[in-house]
Structure formats: C-alpha cells, structure tokens
Amino acid sequence: MIYQAAIDExxxxxxxxxxxxxxxxDPAALAEAIGQYRHRLYRxxxxxxxxxxxxxxxxxxxxxxxxxxxxxxxxxxxxxxxxFAIAHNAAMDLLRRRPNESLEDREFALPAGGPDxxxxxxxxxxxxxxxxxxxxxxxxYREALTLRFExxxxxxxxxxxxxAPLSTVKSRVQRGLxxxxxxxxxxxxx
Amino acid sequence: MSDHExxxxxxxxxxxxxxxxSQERMVREHARQCAACAxxxxxxxxxxAGLSALPSPQPPAYLLxxxxxxxxxxxxxxxxxxxxxxxxxFAFALVLLTGQALRTLVGDSAALAWLAWAAITSVFGAAxxxxxxxxxxxxxxxx
Numbered sequence: 214m215i216y217q218a219a220i221d222e223x224x225x226x227x228x229x230x231x232x233x234x235x236x237x238x239d240p241a242a243l244a245e246a247i248g249q250y251r252h253r254l255y256r257x258x259x260x261x262x263x264x265x266x267x268x269x270x271x272x273x274x275x276x277x278x279x280x281x282x283x284x285x286x287x288x289x290x291x292x293x294x295x296x297f298a299i300a301h302n303a304a305m306d307l308l309r310r311r312p313n314e315s316l317e318d319r320e321f322a323l324p325a326g327g328p329d330x331x332x333x334x335x336x337x338x339x340x341x342x343x344x345x346x347x348x349x350x351x352x353x354y355r356e357a358l359t360l361r362f363e364x365x366x367x368x369x370x371x372x373x374x375x376x377a378p379l380s381t382v383k384s385r386v387q388r389g390l391x392x393x394x395x396x397x398x399x400x401x402x403x
Numbered sequence: 404m405s406d407h408e409x410x411x412x413x414x415x416x417x418x419x420x421x422x423x424x425s426q427e428r429m430v431r432e433h434a435r436q437c438a439a440c441a442x443x444x445x446x447x448x449x450x451x452a453g454l455s456a457l458p459s460p461q462p463p464a465y466l467l468x469x470x471x472x473x474x475x476x477x478x479x480x481x482x483x484x485x486x487x488x489x490x491x492x493f494a495f496a497l498v499l500l501t502g503q504a505l506r507t508l509v510g511d512s513a514a515l516a517w518l519a520w521a522a523i524t525s526v527f528g529a530a531x532x533x534x535x536x537x538x539x540x541x542x543x544x545x546x
Contacts, residue, residue, distance in 0.1 A: 243474060247467060248467060252461075256460055272462070273470050276474060277474065277477060280478075339453065340457055343457060344457055347454065361421070362419075363457060365455075386419050386421060390418065390450060390451070391415050394415075394446055394447060394450055
C-alpha cells in the first residue's frame with residue numbers, strides 16, 4: 214500500500230485517517246467532513262426537495278444521523294454513497310409526507326408552457342430552463358439525473374444510494390432524459 | 404423490433420454513459436449510417452452536457468455553523484448521558500456497600516433503614532434529573 218501510495222498520487226492515503234478521526238468523534242474531523250461535502254450534499258438535497266428550507270433541515274438531519282451511526286459505517290465501502298444514501302432516506306421520508314409530490318409517476322408528463330417566461334428572460338440562460346425542466350420531473354427521476362450528471366456517480370453507486378436495482382436506475386435515467394429532451398425540443402431549446 | 408428501433412431505445416443511455424461496450428459499439432455503428440439517430444444522439448449528448456454543467460446552488464453561509472452547533476449539542480448530550488449512567492452505577496454500588504457495612508456493624512434494622520432512605524432519595528433524584536433533561540431539551544428546541 215505504501216509503495217502504491219508513493220507511485221500513485223491519486224491513491225487515497227488521507228481518507229482512512231480522516232474516517233478514523235471521525236469515528237473517534239473528533240469535532241475537527243467532523244467539521245472538515247461537513248465542509249468537504251457541503252456543496253455536493255446541499256445541491257443533491259435541493260434538487261430532490263426543491264425547497265431551500267427543507268434542504269437545510271435535511272442537511273442537518275443527515276449529519277446528525279452520520280454522527281449517531283458512524284459505528285455502522287463499513288470503511289471498505291465508499292463514504293460518498295453511504296452519506297448520500299442517508300440523505301436519500303431522509304429526503305424520501307419528507308417527500309412521502311408531501312401531498313402533491315410525485316415520487317415516481319410512471320405516466321408522468323412535464324407541464325405544458327414550461328418555465329416561467331419572465332424568469333427565463335431575466336435569467337437569460339439556457340441553464341435556467343434546463344434546471345427548471347429537471348425540477349419538473351418526478352423526484353426519483355430528477356434524483357437519478359442529478360446523481361449521474363452532477364455527482365458523476367456510476368450506475369452501481371446510484372443503485373446503492375437509492376436502494377434500487379440497476380435496471381430501475383437505468384430506466385429512470387433514460388425516461389428522465391427522454392422527457393426532458395421532448396420538452397426542450399418543444400421549447401426549441403435543443 | 405427493428406435494429407433502428409432497438410438502437411433508438413439506447414440513445415439516452417449512451418449519452419449518459421450507461422451502456423456496456425457492445426451496446427455502445429452497436430449504437431455508434433448504427434448512428435454512423437442513420438442520420439435520424441445521429442441527430443437524436445447529438446441532442447441527448449447536448450442535454451447530458453447541459454445537465455453536467457448546471458450551476459451548483461450555494462448552501463447558505465449559516466448552514467455550516469448551524470450544523471456544527473447541532474452536532475456539538477449532540478456530542479454534549481451523549482457525553483452527559485454516559486456520565487449520568489456511570490454516576491448511577493457508582494451510586495448504586497456505594498449504597499449496597501454502605502448497607503452491607505451497616506448490617507455488619509450495627510444490625511439488619513439499620514441496613515434496612517439505610518436502603519429505604521437511599522431508595523426514596525434515588526426516586527426523587529431520578530425524577531429531578533428527568534425534569535431537568537426535558538427542560539434542557541425544550542430550551543434547545545426553542546433556541
């Protein structure tokens with residue numbers, strides 16, 4: 214391992230030390246980890262719940278769960294997927310309680326009319342339209358897309374985070390992309 | 404299903420980089436000969452690139468401090484609970500040892516009186532601890 218670390222700069226030698234410190238309950242290691250993951254975790258939660266106040270709460274809940282269950286974390290597994298799986302569970306609990314939230318509507322159609330024209334003009338960005346179109350997808354589809362394209366997770370990692378079979382993850386990515394493409398084509402964005 | 408139709412089903416996954424090598428090769432070979440599929444593949448690729456480049460929302464500045472404070476309170480609570488448990492075990496052992504010593508030195512009645520007194524004070528002590536704990540929890544939740 215030492216030889217591999219010496220010849221390969223990308224070899225993660227620092228990680229086990231940080232997790233050992235985390236496991237011992239070292240507050241500095243914890244603050245370091247929260248800082249390290251704050252952008253990614255917050256973005257993932259915000260894409261899922263679409264509401265900054267709920268994303269804030271879920272972010273805190275996720276870290277509280279991490280601290281309480283760190284002894285269950287298997288260091289042989291990826292910390293990223295463990296952390297995002299905890300966040301996924303917390304977000305799903307919240308979304309299931311929302312009366313109008315569609316988690317995985319098999320017959321979903323993106324709303325006609327598209328993103329608010331004024332906000333699009335004000336934002337002046339194609340990305341604003343893309344983000345609004347993605348936000349209109351059912352939760353599990355936008356989750357699959359954000360994990361694949363924003364988190365660059367592999368199929369297996371997405372399946373682990375979402376507790377779904379590989380075929381289901383593939384189908385969510387495919388249907389999410391197809392729905393977005395159809396919608397954006399209608400809007401002449403693509 | 405025709406070759407064209409089966410490849411069309413794979414275009415989105417190809418743009419997402421989720422096909423295995425043989426499927427990816429099949430898509431690429433078909434797209435070289437089919438202008439419609441090539442155009443659709445380009446659209447999916449543009450969409451995938453757009454999603455990868457979406458601007459990341461910034462977490463609020465207070466979030467880090469608030470989360471760290473929450474976790475510090477949790478660590479404090481756990482430490483307090485561990486200390487309370489250790490104190491309870493120590494107090495219980497002390498009561499039993501004192502009772503045994505009184506029984507040997509003074510007699511059974513003194514030992515029984517001591518145990519009864521210890522039981523009464525323990526009940527009041529535990530009740531006070533519960534009240535204090537719930538009050539602290541309430542204070543924390545309203546902060």
